[in-house]
Amino acid sequence: KAGVTQTPRYLIKTRGQQVTLSCSPISGHRSVSWYQQTPGQGLQFLFEYFSETQRNKGNFPGRFSGRQFSNSRSEMNVSTLELGDSALYLCASSDGQGSSPLHFGNGTRLTVT
Amino acid sequence: KNEVEQSPQNLTAQEGEFITINCSYSVGISALHWLQQHPGGGIVSLFMLSSGKKKHGRLIATINIQEKHSSLHITASHPRDSAVYICADIPQGGSEKLVFGKGTKLTVNP
Numbered sequence: 391k392a393g394v395t396q397t398p399r400y401l402i403k404t405r406g407q408q409v410t411l412s413c414s415p416i417s418g419h420r421s422v423s424w425y426q427q428t429p430g431q432g433l434q435f436l437f438e439y440f441s442e443t444q445r446n447k448g449n450f451p452g453r454f455s456g457r458q459f460s461n462s463r464s465e466m467n468v469s470t471l472e473l474g475d476s477a478l479y480l481c482a483s484s485d486g487q488g489s490s491p492l493h494f495g496n497g498t499r500l501t502v503t
Numbered sequence: 504k505n506e507v508e509q510s511p512q513n514l515t516a517q518e519g520e521f522i523t524i525n526c527s528y529s530v531g532i533s534a535l536h537w538l539q540q541h542p543g544g545g546i547v548s549l550f551m552l553s554s555g556k557k558k559h560g561r562l563i564a565t566i567n568i569q570e571k572h573s574s575l576h577i578t579a580s581h582p583r584d585s586a587v588y589i590c591a592d593i594p595q596g597g598s599e600k601l602v603f604g605k606g607t608k609l610t611v612n613p
Contacts (some may be wrong), residue, residue, distance in 0.1 A: 399569075432589075432604075432606060433589065433603040434604055478544050482546075490551075492536065492551075493548065
């Protein structure tokens with residue numbers, strides 16, 4: 391069974407631009423959650439999608455958004471990039487049924503210059 | 504406010520030693536994850552537990568719901584165990600909305 395795939399692995403953008411990151415979950419998984427990891431704040435929850443609906447949202451500004459498609463693939467978008475958005479962005483998939491194991495992708499490392 | 508505290512922040516051990524990493528949380532939870540992150544960023548889920556104890560190979564995770572505390576133990580540690588270990592809780596009713604500890608960086612020397 392293929393694991394969680396995130397693309398791209400690395401991305402360099404300039405301030406003010408926008409970026410879209412992609413996450414393909416494990417086949418059969420209906421929940422995709424997104425996380426930001428920075429040296430200062432550690433790992434933080436961004437949002438979770440289940441069956442194309444946002445089920446939970448963390449404390450991030452509206453510049454951070456996401457969506458999930460009917461095949462459970464998910465994208466997250468960050469608009470008007472700021473230097474502080476430089477981070478490792480991770481997604482994880484699960485079957486979404488209560489407390490089920492999470493399977494993480496390898497992440498997308500975003501650098502904003 | 505839900506807070507997750509880990510200790511120690513850094514841990515250096517000699518190969519073969521018994522390792523314990525602690526995690527405390529402040530609110531009622533539905534489950535707690537232990538995660539392992541190697542250099543390069545990839546995260547592996549080691550355990551998810553809501554009560555009692557789980558064992559996988561040399562790794563053991565325990566949780567005490569009343570005391571809001573969990574521990575991760577590594578027996579007969581090996582240099583390949585060197586990684587950052589992160590605990591994360593799922594508040595009750597919180598679906599997949601994890602709250603993470605800051606992580607414990609473990610270095611096991613040969």
